[in-house]
Amino acid sequence: AQANTMLRLATTTSTYNSGLLDYLLPIYQEQTGVQIQVISVGTGAALRLGQDGDVDLVMTHAPEAEAAFVEAGHGVLPRTLMYNDFMIVGPESDPASLGSAQNVLDAFAQIAQSGAIFVSRGDESGTHIKELELWALANQSLPFDGYRSVGQGMGRVLSLADEMEGYTLTDRGTWLAMKSRLDSTLLFEGDEQLFNPYQVILVNPERHPHTLYDAAKAFADWLVSTEGQDLIDSFQVEGEQLFFASAED
């Protein structure tokens, strides 16, 4: 019955670029015949597409914006799907000596005070929101001297930071995909503060009756099922696991 269904999923560029969806979707299509078109945009734009009913479900990683999204009744049935983590990368010389940082807040404070360059996404993406949150927690006022807000995607920001010999906050997936082309090195990782939870949210069928709610729900169900979760855990880039399934069922 679902053979010709075409679902539309809006997600963030970083998720899409990591290759996870290219890995999962063909499997799902094989099983059910449902085709899923992925529209990868910024987090803000992804939620906006959901709000306008132009897609059937969204997969994002900006907890507060998502909460607001559900609160406002644009989306229903938000479910935690998985998490990955952020990390700080920067020049090998490490002018802010992040090696000595105890936690991520220390690390941020050291960057701000050392006068080094920090490149910010500046595009209100999940990563950017996370970064702003961390600056606030670390009690640093923005923008400081070396702060560069560039308003571009993660891949570009990594290249930019590399070019400017600055630090930046990145998700692991993009970093793994790009690191072979960069001089920057991984300088800080592993703090719990840096975990990055993904949710999958269905577009409210009462607001947008034309959306394929049932098919979207079936897909979301599959993602949080044991099968989907196992698949997520088994996805690797450059021999490293990227996403950690975390659905609570």
Added chain:
Amino acid sequence: MVAENLEKRFGRTRLWHIDRLELKAGETVHLRGENGSGKTTLLKILAGLQSPENGSVLINNARVKLGEKVCYLHQQPYMFDRSVKGNLALVLSARRESAKVKQQQLEDALHWSGLEKQADQLARTLSGGERQALAMARARLCQPSFWLLDEPTASLDEKGVTKCVELVKTLRESGAAILLTTHQQGELTQICDHTWWMKDGRLVTD
């Protein structure tokens, strides 16, 4: 073709005012006047290519429709950016006649113009006189009943002038009306039935 109360102005200056003008079928008229007296302008208005500030031109009590029945030959004929043949063929292309008839007409026209050797040459590379000849041949294909010829012989050699005179004679016999301008005296002016003078902004007919 009748025009009444025709007036042409540029801004505030009046070029000329014509009370009445009548061109009958089978008539040949020579329009004379100094440089800049407004001959070309009059011909263009009669052909419907420019509009007068006042008055109107009627053919059989109907307004002139551009390109119908009236054919105006430019003082400096425009050559389309194609071969000599192509310039002739474009007149025929709209006709509903068999390809064979068209081919025949094309060849006649080419022969008449005397440009057979240059048939495939780009029309824009023709010499001044050749252009004039081609323009006449092209207009001939239209078979209009009113001909407005603007200095057709200006850059023609003797042979060309003779050909032009013959054209005018043939046209007249076939009942067409011809209004032509030229600054040269000669055979062409001698065969005209009337001479009109453009003088001080008025048209003086004989």
Added chain:
Amino acid sequence: MVAENLEKRFGRTRLWHIDRLELKAGETVHLRGENGSGKTTLLKILAGLQSPENGSVLINNARVKLGEKVCYLHQQPYMFDRSVKGNLALVLSARRESAKVKQQQLEDALHWSGLEKQADQLARTLSGGERQALAMARARLCQPSFWLLDEPTASLDEKGVTKCVELVKTLRESGAAILLTTHQQGELTQICDHTWWMKDGRLVTD
């Protein structure tokens, strides 16, 4: 001005071949020939606007440099998209003379052309004869020593022709060499010292 062994071809067909041609200062020559015989082409080559397939044109044993000493007047003069005055002024703009002298020259030229009333009109709206007059006035400002006039009188009225004849006379007296073409017989051809004929691809001098 001397040219030897000049030849012009278009592809495989030869337009003409000229063994020798000499134009001396103070001489006025009338170049005759049928339509399409290659008169315009010859004048353009002498002016350095086209290059011959063979041979070369020398002035005082030096190659013609376009725009120096030699001035060619087109059969259909090109009017720059500016006013009549502007068309005259552009010749003067390159000169190193005081503004007052230039202004004087401009007014002389305007007066000579008889287009004082149209000084501020766009040159492209001029009538055929007026264009020709303006082109002559414009060339006059260049004061070249070789004049190549291509059918200067084709669309001029009697007054215009007289003016052209006077121009040629004045030029000749000032020692300039003039080579002109025209299909009309008249005053202009009578004052010429020589007549050259362009016939069957050869130049016949008298």
Added chain:
Amino acid sequence: MSFKVSLTALLIAFPFAAVLGFVLSFWRFPGHWFVVTLNNTMLAIPTVVIGLILVLLLSRSGPFGDLRLLFTQPAMIIGQILICFPLLVAMMHMAYQGVSRHAWETARSLGCSRLKALWLITLEVRFAVLAALVTAFGRVIAEVGCAMMVGGNIAGYTRTITTSIALETTKGEYVQGIALGIVLLVLALVLNLLVGVTRGRSIQGASQ
């Protein structure tokens, strides 16, 4: 894919642009300068803005949402039409401006209908028309902002070479991006060579 969308857009936009360009150069009418200025201003609209407006219009919550056009090829075609139209108008205006009024008068004198005369004059400036088409084609094929937004860059469906390039560069896959750029370039070169061949002999040199 890219080519199909762009060519369709071009072919739809061209006739209208040609007629408008013609009217602008052969006719004076009140408001003439206004149309020209407006068109020139439209040239400066970033394609992302066009994309944005289209997204707002075509979105399910927008006025034309029921057509279900967003993220489909027709939507991309509409976007590209909007993008190339002002450019085509400007260039066709310029092209026709190069033709003497005598051409029109002569064509009409010879008994051509208005449409026929327009066609003849378009042929007179055929090289300029080709140049206009090639330029407009370059603009739409190379355009990424609107194509991304309106098409959604859905793999295998609305992904064009150009949006792929944009995607590859965001991934940092520069080599891949340049490789795709070269593919596009070669395709464009082939197309231009085809156009060049049809131009025939008289392409070079100013007219007359």
Added chain:
Amino acid sequence: MSFKVSLTALLIAFPFAAVLGFVLSFWRFPGHWFVVTLNNTMLAIPTVVIGLILVLLLSRSGPFGDLRLLFTQPAMIIGQILICFPLLVAMMHMAYQGVSRHAWETARSLGCSRLKALWLITLEVRFAVLAALVTAFGRVIAEVGCAMMVGGNIAGYTRTITTSIALETTKGEYVQGIALGIVLLVLALVLNLLVGVTRGRSIQGASQ
């Protein structure tokens, strides 16, 4: 900011483009068609590809890395020059093609130097030149791919109106994006009105 960069790029590119366009339309030389085809192909290069190439060249590990130009305004200007150059060449070629060869011959006959004659002929097609400039300006001001990559869209330094718009749209801030679009439009309109005023009386209607 946007305007300064774009105008600078335009003014640098224009003279070269004009001369090349002139040569292409008044001269036949071997390789003529090749230059034309190449230029037309260049028109189809996406701006992101130009950006990409510039990034590779200007990056610290690239051949011109020592100039430290990447993510500066000069780099953006270079990018925009590369973007508008082929367009300017195509349009100037088209413009000059509208001029009869007689114009050149007449100018030279009247004793004008080559440069003077070129200038006169450029004046003959001044409206086409203006149209070319306006079109090219539209292209560079509206361009986002290259500006993003080469400039880096750094807030307050290399961020232009257009890259801001692109940023706002990725944020989903459509209203903000459109507002900025309107700002850009108004600025472009003002510029075009200025151009329109200088055009003077004879703008309308085909020549002659």
